[in-house]
Amino acid sequence: MSYDIKRSISLYSYQDEYYDGKLDLEGCLRETAKTGATGVELLAEQMIKRFPLPIEDEEFRADWFAKLDKYGLTPSCYDAFLENRIYSNRTLSLGEQINMMCRDLRLASLLGFPVLRTLVSTPMDVIEGSLEYAAKVNVKIGLEVHAPFSLNSSWADGYMEMITRTGTKHFGFIPDMGIFCKNVPDVLRDKARRQGAKEECLKIVDDAYAARVAKGFVKIKYDLDLGKANMEYRMANGMKEMMEAVEKAGGGPADMMYAGTSFTYSWSDPQDLIDNIDYIFHTHAKFYNVHEDYVETAVAIPEVVAAYKKAGYKGFLSSEYEGGEHLRDVGVDSIEQCRRHQEALRRAIEG
């Protein structure tokens, strides 16, 4: 199958430099262009102050498009947050949530984005209720498939049923490459060490992860109570036994942190991408630490890109750096990490 795999960067990746005031929105666009990426993904609530008001402003949008033009970038994906519990005493009604989704679809379209990322917490009837508007503004709603969720699961089946029943062309999946982790990222392990973790405990956790990869992860179920779904998933994947083993080995807070966090990564078979390719129109190329030799610590970049090629994927792989949160005690260099990751993607795509 012929494929057309393009590279993008999610500005989420530059959050530490933005937080420190070293990069502003334009600085992030400039850095993105420097890596050779041609696409840009935006979290409006991260880098556009007074959200969502400026996006309504024609002058702001003219400036946005002028900057994209200046750096040769194309909008790839707009990351929305359906804040359906914006009030602490209640969840927004279905109608209110659909209105919020339609607002976000409109904002995405105003900034030129063809795809809107929505989160796994988005109720299915909110998505279904927004499809007509999505078609009208021609923005596709992509449900992020983020660890511990996976394609080819009972969780995904519900959405597939909705796609089939409605015949929509404006809803599908955005896989997050964190679902293709062969092991726990080294940056997390090193942080645990700095906090005093014991090698014996780290090994228990790493061995348990390897065992889950070998055996296959028990998949998470669809439940709007995400805390409950998550706990069930963790228990079904042996968390209790593993935590007990770590405790027995004298594990302290750093070991417990490492053990608990190991359940936020998962491994899916890249074949899942091939099976679902008709419903995939954007990808979060999550990564944690790309080494100097362009090898990523945990995400199976070569295998995943090979699957995309085989499937004939036409869309962006959008770098999403998430290793920084484990380096904040020693310092983060997202710019270098994104450069390396883009090069790793380029080699896998062109190689």
Add this chain to the structure above:
Amino acid sequence: MAARQIFNPDGFKNIVEDGKATGFQFEFKAQYYRGFTLSILHNISVNVDGEDFAREDICISVHGETFTLDQALTVVDSDYRWEFGEYAAILVKKDGGLAPGKHHIKAVQLIVPSYMPFPTEAVCETDFVIE
């Protein structure tokens, strides 16, 4: 490279009204990866040198408006978001303020995004000096 800065080193001071110290204030950045409405900030707890302060004695100030923590729960206005990378000022009532000299603060941000299975609890600690 350096560790992330959370507190504004120049933001620690006593609040003086009519020549009398009625409390103290400090500034820090939200430990979340985007800006948000104050309505999802469910709590800020403050402990200085081992002393806890009551929730009703703590206020948050962003872009020139000050809210009690209970009031913050209903703030959804775009002009009063806690923007990513920006300091918010936290005002704490304490008769006489803090004594001049060295102190240690532990403040915890409880941020509750709608989509997270568990809230984000960010423990922020530092030493500081009151002139």
